[in-house]
Amino acid sequence: MRRNFARKQNHSEVVEEDKRSKMPANWESKKRRVEEEMALAERKKAAEAQGLDFDRLQMLEVSVEESDRWANKRKPADPDSGKWSDFVAATERQYTRNMRQFKPSMEEYNANKKLWEDSSAETSGLIVAGQHDAVSRQGVDRMVADLQKTIERRKGSSRRRTHDAEADIDYINEPNKRYNQAIERAFGKHTQSIKDDLERGTAL
Template sequence: MSAIDASETSTSKEMTFAEKQAERMKRLRTLHNARNEARTHNHQEVVAEEARNKLPANYEAKRRQAEWLLEDQKKRDESAKEGKDYDRVKLLNVSAIEAERLERKKKKKNPDQGFSTYEQATVRQYNRLVKNMPSADMELYEQQKQKYGDAFYGGPNVIIHGMHKDRKEAVDKMVDDLEGQIAKRAKYSRRRTHNDDADIDYINERNAKFNKKLERFYGEHTAEIKQNLERGTAI
């Protein structure tokens, strides 16, 4: 009987060891899976952070502004379908103080202070052209947004060349706008008397006008430099 009891006890101990071994292996596999999951998650976070760092500083602000414009346009369309004046409906939720502040801001926006620099003139022209742009096609916007997904907003690792195809109507509008700008500039230009004795420092008529503008605004500040260059005494 003692030999049988010893055999049963040995078998019981072997089963207990096997169960412990299986439990240890199970815990080891769990730890391995957790480590791999953490490693994958950390890698994704690093990639996402690197992508965010490469974005422009005002990327989030621009995206929020675009979303606000879309929502505002959607509400405007809904008000138009209901036959309501969206501006009046919108003002119902604005206090008198806020409305007065917005009105003052609108009057001060883009004031014409005359010519200061060519950079400011370019900015004013850009703002004027943007203001005269036609209303956006929101249906097409939503279709493209669904079609391109994350690539719709672009990014440092996104190649968008060839994804968007310009419509013929949009190209025609751009051409008409450019032709209108050219016609407008032609009305304000007048041919001046050509001086045969003047120095030729231009390559065409447009460049000559540009050089005259530079001379008119900056000539007095660069006169001494030009004289030194002509005499060969410039440092």
């Protein structure tokens, strides 16, 4: 009796597993999402029947932790918008970007700190200008490498356009030239056949 029951149960589980394997990969999540949407629709209908604001009721159920988590998700990881407002903001943005990739040498710092403390004991902890002029070779190399990287980056992001002396002049001044270029970008592919017909007509 038990054996027959176990056999039937095993058979039904095999059939269910086979059915699940033939389903799409995301079928479970889709089914769960549809069930959640149906339950939400029923709750909305019940709230509207009672004359209540459903969105307000939903927000009352949200905990402070969930609200903070949503706010942090919407907050950009890098608050730098990239917009140029003034020189102070640009300098601060550049400094923050540089400090992100800066790896200080704590051994060098501690050695210099010990040297400064020993030599400036008689001046009550003050560092006299020009007293510590020695700069490590690694520090100079690091600065040079950073400057070269900045120069290379600026080369790649230059917006300066080379002047094409053989291009047709269809403008009367620089603003008109930029306007014509904008029109060409927007409508050039649509008007190319008309231009070709005009060129052939003038050539004849």
